[in-house]
Amino acid sequence: GENVEQHPSTLSVQEGDSAVIKCTYSDSASNYFPWYKQELGKRPQLIIDIRSNVGEKKDQRIAVTLNKTAKHFSLHITETQPEDSAVYFCAASGAGGTSYGKLTFGQGTILTVHP
Amino acid sequence: EAQVTQNPRYLITVTGKKLTVTCSQNMNHEYMSWYRQDPGLGLRQIYYSMNVEVTDKGDVPEGYKVSRKEKRNFPLILESPSPNQTSLYFCASSRRTGTASYEQYFGPGTRLTVT
Numbered sequence: 001g002e003n004v005e006q007h008p009s010t011l012s013v014q015e016g017d018s019a020v021i022k023c024t025y026s027d028s029a030s031n032y033f034p035w036y037k038q039e040l041g042k043r044p045q046l047i048i049d050i051r052s053n054v055g056e057k058k059d060q061r062i063a064v065t066l067n068k069t070a071k072h073f074s075l076h077i078t079e080t081q082p083e084d085s086a087v088y089f090c091a092a093s094g095a096g097g098t099s100y101g102k103l104t105f106g107q108g109t110i111l112t113v114h115p
Numbered sequence: 116e117a118q119v120t121q122n123p124r125y126l127i128t129v130t131g132k133k134l135t136v137t138c139s140q141n142m143n144h145e146y147m148s149w150y151r152q153d154p155g156l157g158l159r160q161i162y163y164s165m166n167v168e169v170t171d172k173g174d175v176p177e178g179y180k181v182s183r184k185e186k187r188n189f190p191l192i193l194e195s196p197s198p199n200q201t202s203l204y205f206c207a208s209s210r211r212t213g214t215a216s217y218e219q220y221f222g223p224g225t226r227l228t229v230t
Contacts, residue, residue: 106157
């Protein structure tokens with residue numbers, strides 16, 4: 001089955017700096033890669049996602065890049081703010097048949113943004 | 116209001132006493148999933164369902180059962196709970212947002228303690 005590795009497990013930055021979180025996946029059939037943000041005591045929420053036919057996607061201060069050949073994808077947050085502090089999870093999913101709906105998450109990255 | 120609800124939110128029980136955690140969504144989503152969240156391990160999928168009467172194992176199905184008799188409900192059943200099932204459980208429902216992508220909406224979580 002799919003295996004997703006996420007690094008680093010903790011990341012501490014100063015407000016205004018950029019933050020990068022990286023994930024690798026094992027199943028070359030995976031073609032959907034979402035990122036979720038989980039604030040303390042709350043449920044995970046989707047912040048951005050990318051499909052395998054796209055190399056990069058941006059949404060304001062957040063961007064995700066995908067390298068299918070190397071089987072890794074990354075989350076980039078620019079101009080970080082204290083409210084970006086949370087746990088971030090990457091995930092990977094297959095496309096068709098019974099793979100659709102099966103989502104494998106990384107271990108999570110605790111991001112702390114210091115004012 | 117579009118939402119995923121879980122009950123109970125908190126549960127303390129003893130080893131071997133059967134329990135059910137209910138999950139309901141009002142968004143007419145086809146896909147529903149159960150996850151457990153443990154420190155350092157991220158979110159791990161227990162079971163998922165692609166539609167009524169269609170379910171499949173996730174990464175950690177042992178000790179759990181599910182059923183999908185109605186589109187809106189997806190209960191998680193622990194026939195004989197054990198202490199290693201102490202965890203934070205999330206139910207999620209999904210809608211397709213593209214050919215090979217979907218956004219998961221998570222419930223508020225159920226914190227289960229098995230003594």
